[in-house]
Amino acid sequence: MFIGGFQKFTMLDYPGKIAAVVFTMGCNFRCPYCHNPELVDSKLIDYENEIKENDVLKFLDSRKGDLDGICITGGEPTLQLGLKEFIKKIKKMGFSIKLDTNASHSSIVSELIEDNLVDYWAIDIKTTPEKYKIMTKKDDIIENIEKSISLITGSCSELELRTTVAPGYVNQKDFDEIINWINGIDQNIFSKLFRYSIQNFRPEKTLHNGFENVKPYEKKELEKMSKKLKKYCGNVVVLD
Numbered sequence: 001m002f003i004g005g006f007q008k009f010t011m012l013d014y015p016g017k018i019a020a021v022v023f024t025m026g027c028n029f030r031c032p033y034c035h036n037p038e039l040v041d042s043k044l045i046d047y048e049n050e051i052k053e054n055d056v057l058k059f060l061d062s063r064k065g066d067l068d069g070i071c072i073t074g075g076e077p078t079l080q081l082g083l084k085e086f087i088k089k090i091k092k093m094g095f096s097i098k099l100d101t102n103a104s105h106s107s108i109v110s111e112l113i114e115d116n117l118v119d120y121w122a123i124d125i126k127t128t129p130e131k132y133k134i135m136t137k138k139d140d141i142i143e144n145i146e147k148s149i150s151l152i153t154g155s156c157s158e159l160e161l162r163t164t165v166a167p168g169y170v171n172q173k174d175f176d177e178i179i180n181w182i183n184g185i186d187q188n189i190f191s192k193l194f195r196y197s198i199q200n201f202r203p204e205k206t207l208h209n210g211f212e213n214v215k216p217y218e219k220k221e222l223e224k225m226s227k228k229l230k231k232y233c234g235n236v237v238v239l240d
Contacts, residue, residue, distance in 0.1 A: 001082040003051040014098045017068035024074040029135045032208035033166040039075040069096035078105040087117045103148035113155045122160045128177040153192045162197035195235035
């Protein structure tokens with residue numbers, strides 16, 4: 001496990017739980033508006049200040065009874081060869097696990113579900129299937145995302161879908177396509193979700209230069225996107 005950041009306390013990242021957050025290094029996507037460039041861009045990753053896995057585990061062991069769960073995010077956690085064993089160690093301490101992922105590695109998702117290691121999944125739906133080509137050149141990404149979503153909705157885990165709305169990459173029309181895409185995987189998926197989150201783009205720090213000058217959507221635009229989703233999903237939240 002390559003750990004690039006560790007937040008010891010949060011009440012925001014894992015719905016309904018007091019948690020800690022583990023940030024893994026490395027990602028197979030290159031979203032221009034990504035607000036964790038130091039975890040994604042190989043030129044920015046500081047391997048010399050990598051946080052040791054054992055240090056994280058020792059801290060968590062000392063917080064039994066104080067923390068409810070652990071959120072593992074990134075970067076993209078499913079790239080980590082030691083992810084499965086790391087989660088097993090945390091689960092043995094009695095913590096619930098939330099995993100943030102772009103869902104592009106369905107084989108890893110399948111393994112984690114088979115061993116019942118993840119309690120809450122949060123999948124980033126970046127944009128429409130066609131626009132995913134902006135983030136990655138891999139040809140099987142959409143197929144893998146669809147398989148991951150189907151695997152999770154067929155399990156006992158909770159699932160959240162979320163979209164960061166960056167101008168130029170997600171607009172009102174795109175949400176119509178996203179809804180049709182998700183419904184095409186399984187027309188009952190929206191009813192199975194714990195929630196769908198719409199997150200506003202944050203320009204303070206981005207992977208590609210120039211995005212810090214992009215103006216985020218106004219709240220009324222986010223509400224319009226939310227209204228479209230609420231026709232299908234009972235729990236839609238807007239994070240401005």
